[in-house]
Amino acid sequence: MAKVCFTAVAAMGRNYGPFDENITLEFSKVITNIGHAYDPTSGIFTVKDAGYYYFSFSYQAPKTHMSGLSLAKNNSAIVKTFDHSKPGSQYCDNGGNSTILKLSAGDRVSVQLPAQCCVHAYEDVTTFSGFLIAGE
Template identity: 30%
Template structure:
């Protein structure tokens, strides 16, 4: 049993080198699963002290973390990891209500297939740090106040207020940017704040857009505990 412990400890302690050497034909996931099965057998077939039981529990937790790490790194290493999108609004919108979402209907770029023009949502395909840009153009009459939200929580605000010059009202365009950490499945979308009035508007004609891309993938979110 202690030889097994030593083997697992060495595997956990050498995680960094182990991950750097991962390749498409890596057998690491199978080896980790086999060690986990062996630990389960030991725990079921042997009586042990509380400290030994605690050690096995910690080893099992470490192995679970390693499995997830290998899975995430394998996805990034052996599949296209570029993620980038730009979607634009073709038709102007008026009387936009507070909380109304915007669906940017013209997709210019959608590498990684994270953006859905049917919902206006971007869904992260990988763990990582992402950058998002929200550009809004007010109507020639009404102000606009919008935000980006991640899983329903605000991460960015942007306002546009039309200006008047020579007796003409001129729409205003503003862009704000934010970087945010994302996990697989996290969603980001644009929603109206309704900060000015109940009749806010946006100019379409590709003057209002939502863009983003993956800056840096995250291979793992936690580090295993060395025992």
């Protein structure tokens, strides 16, 4: 079985979003990328070997905007996390989610920033990770 795992961080040095449409979030600071299936310039993990994969993502965001992320397989949302900007004592929102997916070679997995949402893309608080659990 091939060794495939990665962790990357959104490192734009500022808040990212909100935008008028969903966009693929680029996690440009790569911590680990064994198998080189994650592309930090596009934010897309491309499956080379069919199998079962585990993915997780987390974020921190300012309370001034809605926040959230979605994990997408071939541009279709699989799991999501959101928080609406509500006044309160907290300065930041935090969220995350994870999933196990059966994937085929060529499938593409990414994290989407939904329209009108914002996340922190600095200080290593917004992350995307994945690894191969078992081959097909």
